[in-house]
Amino acid sequence: MHVKTASTDYPVLNTIRDRWSPRAFANRPVAREDLLSILEAARWAPSCYNDQPWFFILAEKSAQELYEKMFNCLLPGNQKWATSAPVLMLSVARTSFAQSGKPNQHALHDVGQAVAQLSIQAVSVGIFVHQMAGFNKDKARTAFSIPDEFDPVAAIALGYPGDPIHLPEDLKTMESAPRQRRTLSEFVFNGTFGTTTDILP
Helix, strand or coil, X not given: CCCCCCCCCCCCCHHHHHCCCCCCECCCCCCHHHHHHHHHXXXXXXXXXXXXXXXXXXXXXXXXXXXXXXXXXXXXXXHHHHCCCCEEEEEEEECECCCCCCECCCHHHHHHHHHHHHHHHHHHCCCEEEEXXXXXXXXXXXXXXXXXXEEEEEEEEEECECCHHHCCHHHHHHHHCCXXXXXXXXXXXXXXXXXXXXXXX
16 A cells, blocks of 8 residues: 655644545445445534535446546546546535525535545545545536535545556656645744744744
8 A cells, every 4th residue: 555644743643644645546445334434424524503514426436327427527637547446426515504595604614624524534444535626517516416506516536545556657756746734834823814823832
């Protein structure tokens, strides 16, 4: 298994250190009990007014017609590698509150929280998630009959990591590149925006 553990400045959970977004997936179906646990983790994410605005459209490779419909919504750059993923998903946000019908400006934030929990739960059982902005929203809306008050957010590939040797040459380099993040001093502020917090050494 290709591993890309993060080199963190401060201690975090191993599942956070180990989480990354592979493009190479093994030719191995995701166990049903693991998939259900991953979705259960998303279920228990926090949300504004407990509105739970997240929805997921699921396509397993074993359901060929459904999988191809999901795959065809991806942009060509993602189709190059996502074809190896045993599961494709689409996250969808309800953009208004279920009870009041008023616009929910935090819906995308809450869907992101659900997918973050889903991703961490996946890593705990050796499964990895790659989220994609590169998909055709209009095609997805039509293909899956998504109503106007719901917004397709991201496509998701999910599975066990595979051997990068099977990737196109341009993607092999990206797959092996070290993981990098900005330092805390660049995005944690104190008092005013842009002023580095004084909790840092």
